[in-house]
Amino acid sequence: MKNEFPSKRDLYEAMEYVQQYAHRTPILSSGMINEKLGCTVYFKSEHLQKTGSFKARGALNALLSLKADIEPKGVVTHSSGNHGQALAWASNLLGIAAVVVVPRNAPTVKVEAIQAYGAEVFFCEPNLESREEHCFRIHKERGYVIIPPFDDYRIIAGQSTMMQEILGQIDDLDCAIVPVGGGGLLSGSLLAAERSSKELLVFGAEPSASGDAMESFKTGVRVRTGGAETIADGLRTALGERNFEIISKKADGILPASEDNIKLALKWIYMYLKQAVEPSAAVSLAAILENAEVFRGKKVVSILCGGNLDLKALPF
Amino acid sequence: MKNEFPSKRDLYEAMEYVQQYAHRTPILSSGMINEKLGCTVYFKSEHLQKTGSFKARGALNALLSLKADIEPKGVVTHSSGNHGQALAWASNLLGIAAVVVVPRNAPTVKVEAIQAYGAEVFFCEPNLESREEHCFRIHKERGYVIIPPFDDYRIIAGQSTMMQEILGQIDDLDCAIVPVGGGGLLSGSLLAAERSSKELLVFGAEPSASGDAMESFKTGVRVRTGGAETIADGLRTALGERNFEIISKKADGILPASEDNIKLALKWIYMYLKQAVEPSAAVSLAAILENAEVFRGKKVVSILCGGNLDLKALPF
Numbered sequence: 001m002k003n004e005f006p007s008k009r010d011l012y013e014a015m016e017y018v019q020q021y022a023h024r025t026p027i028l029s030s031g032m033i034n035e036k037l038g039c040t041v042y043f044k045s046e047h048l049q050k051t052g053s054f055k056a057r058g059a060l061n062a063l064l065s066l067k068a069d070i071e072p073k074g075v076v077t078h079s080s081g082n083h084g085q086a087l088a089w090a091s092n093l094l095g096i097a098a099v100v101v102v103p104r105n106a107p108t109v110k111v112e113a114i115q116a117y118g119a120e121v122f123f124c125e126p127n128l129e130s131r132e133e134h135c136f137r138i139h140k141e142r143g144y145v146i147i148p149p150f151d152d153y154r155i156i157a158g159q160s161t162m163m164q165e166i167l168g169q170i171d172d173l174d175c176a177i178v179p180v181g182g183g184g185l186l187s188g189s190l191l192a193a194e195r196s197s198k199e200l201l202v203f204g205a206e207p208s209a210s211g212d213a214m215e216s217f218k219t220g221v222r223v224r225t226g227g228a229e230t231i232a233d234g235l236r237t238a239l240g241e242r243n244f245e246i247i248s249k250k251a252d253g254i255l256p257a258s259e260d261n262i263k264l265a266l267k268w269i270y271m272y273l274k275q276a277v278e279p280s281a282a283v284s285l286a287a288i289l290e291n292a293e294v295f296r297g298k299k300v301v302s303i304l305c306g307g308n309l310d311l312k313a314l315p316f
Numbered sequence: 317m318k319n320e321f322p323s324k325r326d327l328y329e330a331m332e333y334v335q336q337y338a339h340r341t342p343i344l345s346s347g348m349i350n351e352k353l354g355c356t357v358y359f360k361s362e363h364l365q366k367t368g369s370f371k372a373r374g375a376l377n378a379l380l381s382l383k384a385d386i387e388p389k390g391v392v393t394h395s396s397g398n399h400g401q402a403l404a405w406a407s408n409l410l411g412i413a414a415v416v417v418v419p420r421n422a423p424t425v426k427v428e429a430i431q432a433y434g435a436e437v438f439f440c441e442p443n444l445e446s447r448e449e450h451c452f453r454i455h456k457e458r459g460y461v462i463i464p465p466f467d468d469y470r471i472i473a474g475q476s477t478m479m480q481e482i483l484g485q486i487d488d489l490d491c492a493i494v495p496v497g498g499g500g501l502l503s504g505s506l507l508a509a510e511r512s513s514k515e516l517l518v519f520g521a522e523p524s525a526s527g528d529a530m531e532s533f534k535t536g537v538r539v540r541t542g543g544a545e546t547i548a549d550g551l552r553t554a555l556g557e558r559n560f561e562i563i564s565k566k567a568d569g570i571l572p573a574s575e576d577n578i579k580l581a582l583k584w585i586y587m588y589l590k591q592a593v594e595p596s597a598a599v600s601l602a603a604i605l606e607n608a609e610v611f612r613g614k615k616v617v618s619i620l621c622g623g624n625l626d627l628k629a630l631p632f
Contacts, residue, residue, distance in 0.1 A: 026342075047590045267627060274363045274593065274623035276586040307590035311583060316627035 005246060006157040008195045014157040015164050017064040018057050021093060022161070025049050027169050028304075030272040037288060039295040042170050043269075046162060047277045047307025051117070053234075054162050054185055054305055055086035055149075061158025062147050063090050072096055074144035078124070078131035080106040081234060082306050083149035088119035099144060101134040103127075107310060150184030151240030159188030166301055167196050174298040177284040179305050180204035180213045180254065181226070181235035183243025190250040204247065204254040205287035207231075207262060212238045214254040217247065231315060232262055234280030234306060257286035263315050265289055269304070270316070278309040321562060322473040324511045330473040331480050333380040334373045337409060338477070341365050343485050344620075346588040353604060355611040358486050359585075362478060363593045363623025367433070369550075370478050370501055370621055371402035371465075377474025378463050379406050388412055390460035394440070394447035396422040397550055398622050399465035404435035415460060417450040419443075423626060466500030467556030475504030482617055483512050490614040493600040495621050496520035496529045496570065497542070497551035499559025506566040520563065520570040521603035523547075523578060528554045530570040533563065547631060548578055550596035550622060573602035579631050581605055585620070586632070594625040 006014075028043040046054040066072055074097035077087050084100040091098035098119040102111055103126035114121055122138065124130040139146050148155065162185065163176065176193065180186040186204045193200045206213045210227030216239055226238040239247065247254075257265075266282035269275050284302040288295055322330075344359040362370040382388055390413035393403050400416040407414035414435040418427055419442035430437055438454065440446040455462050464471065478501065479492065492509065496502045502520045509516045522529045526543030532555055542554040555563065563570075573581075582598035585591055600618040604611055 052590065270592040270625075270627055274368065274591060276590045276592045309586075311586055311630075311632035314627075314630065314632060316630065 006153050006160070006191055010153070010157045011160050011164065011192060011195060013065070014061045015161050018060050018158060018161040021060055022050055022056055023048060024165055028273055028275065032272045033268055037292055037295070039288070039292075039297060040299045041285070041288065042173070042299070042301045043273060044162065044166055044301055044303050045275070047275065047281055047304045051082070051085045051089045052306055052308040053082035053086065054159060055082040056089060057161050058150075058155035058158035058184055059083070059086035059090040059147070061161070062152065062154040063094050063096060065154050066145060067094065067096075072145050074098060074142060075147050076101065076135055076138045076144040077147045077149065078102070078135045079149055080110060082308055084110070084114050084119075085117060085308065087147055088114045088117035092118040097144070099138050101131055101138070103131065109310065110308070113308070150182030151242050153242060155184050156188045156191070156242065156246070159185045160192040162303070163189040163192035167192070167198055170299070170301060172299060173198070173200055173301055175201045175203065175295065175300045177203050177205045177255065177287055177300060177302050179235055179280055179283045179303055180206050180239070180247070181237040181280070183213065183239045183247055185303070185305065186251065187243040187246035190246055194250060201252040202250070203252050203287070205257055205284045206254055207235055207283055208256040208258050210236050211256060213247065214256060216244055217251060217254045220248060230262070231259060232280040232283050234278060235283060255287035255291055257283050257290055261286040261290045267316065275304060276307060276309065277304050278306045279315075281305050281307065322469050322476070322507055326469070326473045327476050327480065327508060327511060329381070330377045331477050334376050334474060334477040337376055338366055338372055339364060340481055344589055344591065348588045349584055353608055353611070355604070355608075355613060356615045357601070357604065358489070358615070358617045359589060360478065360482055360617055360619050361591070363591065363597055363620045367398070367401045367405045368622055368624040369398035369402065370475060371398040372405060373477050374471035374474035374500055375399070375402035375406040375463070377477070378468065378470040379410050379412060381470050382461060383410065383412075388461050390414060390458060391463050392417065392451055392454045392460040393463045393465065394418070394451045395465055396426060398624055400426070400430050400435075401433060401624065403463055404430045404433035408434040413460070415454050417447055417454070419447065425626065426624070429624070466498030466553075467558050469558060471500050472504045472507070472558065472562070475501045476508040478619070479505035479508035483508070483514055486615070486617060488615060489514070489516055489617055491517045491519065491611065491616045493519050493521045493571065493603055493616060493618050495551055495596055495599045495619055496522050496555070496563070497553040497596070499529065499555045499563055501619070501621065502567065503559040503562035506562055510566060517568040518566075519568050519603070521573055521600045522570055523551055523599055524572040524574050526552050527572060529563065530572060532560055533567060533570045536564060546578070547575060548596040548599050550594060551599060571603035571607055573599050573606055577602035577606045583632065591620060591623075592625065593620050593623045595631075597621050597623065
């Protein structure tokens with residue numbers, strides 16, 4: 001892929017690739033939540049996506065577009081979370097060898113999920129240098145292609161397929177509130193929204209306790225450290241470079257969500273939608289809650305981005 | 317309605333009534349659960365039904381068939397659980413006054429839900445005599461019609477609509493495993509299955525710690541006390557008289573589920589289906605788990621009967 005933003009054609013191709021194997025996830029809603037907020041909230045259920053998160057989309061697109069160019073010996077990534085599972089699953093599906101580098105202190109349940117999808121797990125020290133070093137060593141030694149979790153145009157184009165679907169599922173949508181960690185899903189959603197003919201405001205939603213995207217968006221300079229102090233563990237990462245480029249040019253804003261509102265939104269999702277999601281999936285609703293006056297009377301889509309939760313860590 | 321089992325026509329009429337206002341709830345599945353069990357399990361999502369449980373069906377049918385005969389002054393029931401919410405909701409929808417008698421020690425969240433649907437709440441002592449006494453007094457004083465939670469043919473015909481739907485949603489189903497407390501859903505499902513042209517085995521599933529239905533089914537004599545020692549609080553009730561009549565004649569068996577298996581099944585439903593259900597909704601899967609050899613290679617439907625859970629009481 002060229003070293004410029006994914007084109008309309010790239011997004012279309014990603015859709016062709018992704019819909020072969022991924023679910024067209026349903027839209028859910030709750031009269032009770034709408035009443036409480038004074039707006040109409042549509043929930044896109046990416047926690048029901050293959051591997052339990054939207055990350056399956058990016059992994060599929062990265063591997064299928066890679067395979068269209070070369071026959072890779074294998075792929076490698078580092079991840080303690082949903083990207084690792086997604087890459088393991090997609091590689092297995094497409095018959096590509098995969099290694100996932102995982103920090104030594106990652107939860108056993110996540111390591112087992114990656115192994116269950118058939119990927120090889122390499123343990124490293126729990127810091128970014130060790131992760132990247134191991135990843136690069138496997139790339140050099142085995143010739144495996146590195147597939148980054150978000151800072152990659154094939155991944156971004158893959159994640160764009162979620163918003164492409166939403167635009168076909170909901171008419172006259174006013175706003176989309178997309179959770180932002182590394183920024184893969186938000187940057188993809190921005191490209192999809194821009195290239196549709198629909199009028200739609202697209203906001204990021206971020207835990208205040210990991211406010212690097214908001215800070216970067218405001219100042220125009222990318223902050224390179226996230227924050228570990230949020231319950232929304234999937235969103236602790238700082239923005240990627242390519243993601244920041246797209247987000248700083250195209251987003252309509254980044255909305256903060258306090259930890260209290262994330263917990264309250266999570267409770268509503270369990271109580272009213274009856275969906276078991278991970279805390280990161282509540283951040284988008286929490287941002288609507290926290291900025292309710294902005295959305296009053298509007299049709300808003302909120303993203304249930306993942307459901308791979310540690311049941312023991314539920315804050316109820 | 318006549319004092320005999322609901323007829324094919326009653327079931328058909330119930331379907332006409334119920335589908336006007338209730339959801340046709342979706343069927344869910346999980347490759348991981350199928351792999352673990354060696355059979356294909358379809359989950360009927362009644363936790364996504366109006367009011368968060370299948371009880372909305374019975375309440376709707378009871379009120380709509382009542383209204384077809386008379387213009388009731390109001391209706392009254394006693395319930396600390398899903399039937400109370402269902403009757404409150406259906407009454408409000410149809411413009412009928414409703415009183416729900418609730419034990420003094422019922423969780424605030426359940427009382428508030430009943431009130432939110434617009435019903436009047438009367439508190440009583442937490443025992444069956446006090447509940448029935450209050451109920452009867454309101455019936456006498458106000459002329460309100462008593463709508464029992466399960467021991468009633470209109471309720472049974474209403475609950476039958478769930479199985480009527482399932483038979484149109486899943487082809488070549490081998491078995492249905494239906495949770496049993498008072499027996500409204502199981503007796504309705506048995507009538508629906510019998511009156512379809514499909515071959516289908518229908519089993520009840522019951523917590524071993526509240527094994528009255530199994531005992532009654534084996535001995536042919538109705539045991540009138542349930543058991544409070546199960547986490548599946550929706551299934552602590554003993555079988556109703558009319559329900560027992562139908563179940564003892566038509567069920568293919570009652571399967572037990574241990575508390576450990578109920579908790580494991582509940583965990584699977586959260587982890588693999590990503591659905592937030594109440595513990596009673598895990599009993600049907602727990603019974604499949606506990607009797608896995610019976611179902612190997614079969615197509616089985618398991619019922620997620622409700623999702624009105626006390627988040628604080630989750631056993632994770």
